[in-house]
Amino acid sequence: MADLQKLYDAVLNGDQKAAIAVTEQALAEGITPLDLITNYMVPAMDEVGRRFECEDYFVPELLLSARAMKGSLTLIRPLLTASGIEPAGRVAIGTVKGDLHDIGKNLVASMLEGGGFEVIDLGADVPPEKFIDAIQNKGVRVVALSALLTVTMPSMRKTIDALKEAGVRDQVKVMVGGAPVTQQFAEEIGADGYSDNANAAVALARKLVAEGAPA
Amino acid sequence: MRLKLISCEVLFREMCAELARSPHQVDVEFMPKGLHDLGGKAMAQDLQKRIDAVPAGQYDAILLGYGLCGNGLHGLEARDTMLVLPRAHDCIALLMGSREQYQRYFDEHPGTYYRSTGWLERGKGLQQLTHNTVGMDVSEADLIAKYGEDNGRYLYEQLTRYRSNYQRLTFIETGLEADARFEEEARWEAAERGWTFEKLAGNLILVRRLIQGDWKGSDFLITQPGQRITASYDPSIVRAEDIRRTATA
Numbered sequence: 049m050a051d052l053q054k055l056y057d058a059v060l061n062g063d064q065k066a067a068i069a070v071t072e073q074a075l076a077e078g079i080t081p082l083d084l085i086t087n088y089m090v091p092a093m094d095e096v097g098r099r100f101e102c103e104d105y106f107v108p109e110l111l112l113s114a115r116a117m118k119g120s121l122t123l124i125r126p127l128l129t130a131s132g133i134e135p136a137g138r139v140a141i142g143t144v145k146g147d148l149h150d151i152g153k154n155l156v157a158s159m160l161e162g163g164g165f166e167v168i169d170l171g172a173d174v175p176p177e178k179f180i181d182a183i184q185n186k187g188v189r190v191v192a193l194s195a196l197l198t199v200t201m202p203s204m205r206k207t208i209d210a211l212k213e214a215g216v217r218d219q220v221k222v223m224v225g226g227a228p229v230t231q232q233f234a235e236e237i238g239a240d241g242y243s244d245n246a247n248a249a250v251a252l253a254r255k256l257v258a259e260g261a262p263a
Numbered sequence: 264m265r266l267k268l269i270s271c272e273v274l275f276r277e278m279c280a281e282l283a284r285s286p287h288q289v290d291v292e293f294m295p296k297g298l299h300d301l302g303g304k305a306m307a308q309d310l311q312k313r314i315d316a317v318p319a320g321q322y323d324a325i326l327l328g329y330g331l332c333g334n335g336l337h338g339l340e341a342r343d344t345m346l347v348l349p350r351a352h353d354c355i356a357l358l359m360g361s362r363e364q365y366q367r368y369f370d371e372h373p374g375t376y377y378r379s380t381g382w383l384e385r386g387k388g389l390q391q392l393t394h395n396t397v398g399m400d401v402s403e404a405d406l407i408a409k410y411g412e413d414n415g416r417y418l419y420e421q422l423t424r425y426r427s428n429y430q431r432l433t434f435i436e437t438g439l440e441a442d443a444r445f446e447e448e449a450r451w452e453a454a455e456r457g458w459t460f461e462k463l464a465g466n467l468i469l470v471r472r473l474i475q476g477d478w479k480g481s482d483f484l485i486t487q488p489g490q491r492i493t494a495s496y497d498p499s500i501v502r503a504e505d506i507r508r509t510a511t512a
Contacts, residue, residue, distance in 0.1 A: 062410075062414060063414075064413070064414075065413070108406070108409075108410065108418050108422075111417075111418060111421055112410065112414050112417070112418065115414075115417060146369070146370070146373060148373065148374050148425065148428035148429065149425055149428075150424065150425050150428065151421070151422060151424075151425055154421060154424070172425075172428055173373065173428070196333075197333070197352070198331050198333060198334065198352050198353075198494065198496075198500070199352045199353075199365075199366070199369055201496055202496065202497075205496075227302060227303065227333055227334075228303060228333045228334045228494075230334070230337075230494075233494075233496055236496065
C-alpha cells in the first residue's frame with residue numbers, strides 16, 4: 049500500500065521525486081486522482097501557504113512545493129481529463145508590455161497550477177493583443193497581469209483598456225499583482241482583484257472564477 | 264538654508280560632489296542600498312523612521328535622494344519639516360537628468376540593466392539587512408548546499424531565468440569617476456552575461472537642483488507638514504496628499 053502521508057510530506061517539503069513516486073504507486077493501486085488531490089496535495093499546499101504567510105517559508109520553498117505538486121499533477125491530469133473532470137479554470141498569465149521580470153509571474157503561475165488551474169503562460173513583455181487572443185481563442189476565464197516596475201505599471205491600465213476596446217473585458221476577470229502594485233491601483237485601473245502574494249493569488253483566482261461563473 | 268539630506272548610498276559620489284558645491288549647509292545621512300531589496304513597504308517604514316528622527320525646527324527642508332523606488336517612498340509623511348523629492352521612478356532617472364529622458368531610454372531599450380559607480384561599488388558583499396526572502400543574489404552553489412543538488416539547480420534556473428530577458432548593460436558615466444575602473448567592470452559584466460555594452464553620458468541636473476534648493480517647476484515634489492507622498496501612477500509619478508483628508512475618506 050502506498051503511504052499517502054508521504055505525498056503530503058513530499059509536496060510540503062518540495063520533494064518532486066518522492067511526490068511522483070508515491071503518486072505512481074497510488075494510482076497503480078487504484079487510488080483515485082481526486083482522493084490524492086483533495087486529501088493530500090491541496091492540504092499540503094494549504095500548509096505551504098500558511099507557512100509562507102507566517103514567514104516560515106519563503107519564495108524558494110514555495111517554488112519547490114509547487115514543483116513537487118506539478119510533478120504529481122503531470123501524472124494525474126491526463127486521468128482527470130479522461131474522466132471528464134474540468135480544471136478549476138483557465139488562466140492566462142503574463143508580465144505586461146515593457147516589463148521583463150518574470151519570477152513573481154512564474155511563481156503565481158506555479159501556485160495556480162498547484163491549485164488546480166490550467167495556466168496559459170504568455171511570458172514577459174506581453175502586448176495586450178496576446179491577452180485578447182487568449183480570451184478570444186483559448187477559453188480563458190481569468191487574466192492575471194504582473195509588473196515589477198512602477199515604470200511599467202501604466203502598461204497594466206493600457207492592457208485592461210485594450211481588453212475593453214476589443215470588447216472582451218466582460219468575458220474575463222482580471223487580477224493584478226507585482227511588488228509595486230497596490231489594491232488602490234488595482235481599483236483605479238478597473239481590475240477585478242489584487243493579491244499581494246502568490247499564495248493568496250490562488251484563493252483570489254478561485255473567488256473570481258466563482259463570481260464569473262454563469263448563473 | 265539649512266537642509267537635511269537623506270539619500271540612498273547608490274548616489275553617494277553624485278550627492279557628495281554636489282554637496283561640496285552647495286550654497287546651503289547640508290547635513291547628510293546615507294542609507295543602505297539594500298533597503299530597496301526589502302520591498303516598498305519595509306523600505307518606506309525604515310525611511311519614515313529616519314524622517315521622524317530629524318529634530319523639529321532645525322532644518323528648512325528634508326531632501327530625499329530617491330525616486331519612487333518601487334513604492335519605497337510611497338506613503339512617507341512629512342512631520343514638522345517639509346520633504347523635497349525629485350519626481351523620478353528611481354535613481355536611473357536621477358542619473359540621466361530627468362524622468363522624461365529615462366522613460367524615453369527605457370521605451371527604446373527594453374531589457375537593459377543599468378550600472379553606475381554606486382551600482383558597482385555600493386552594497387556589495389554586505390549581508391542583507393534582513394534575510395533575502397527572494398534569494399535573487401544567491402549563487403547556485405549556495406542553493407545546492409541548502410536545497411540539495413536537484414532542487415538547488417532548479418531554483419537557480421528559476422531565479423536567474425529573468426536574466427535571459429536582458430540584452431544590454433548600460434553604464435551611466437557622470438564624469439565623477441576617478442579612473443576607468445568602473446567602466447571596465449561594467450564592460451566585463453556585460454561580456455560575462457553576453458549582453459551589449461553601452462555607455463551613456465549621465466546628467467546630474469536633478470541632483471544639483473535638489474541640493475542647491477532650486478525646486479521650482481514640475482521636477483520636484485514638495486510635501487508639506489500634514490501631507491504624505493503618494494504614488495500617482497501617471498507621468499507626474501508622485502503627488503502630495505493631505506493626511507487628514509485621506510484618513511477620514
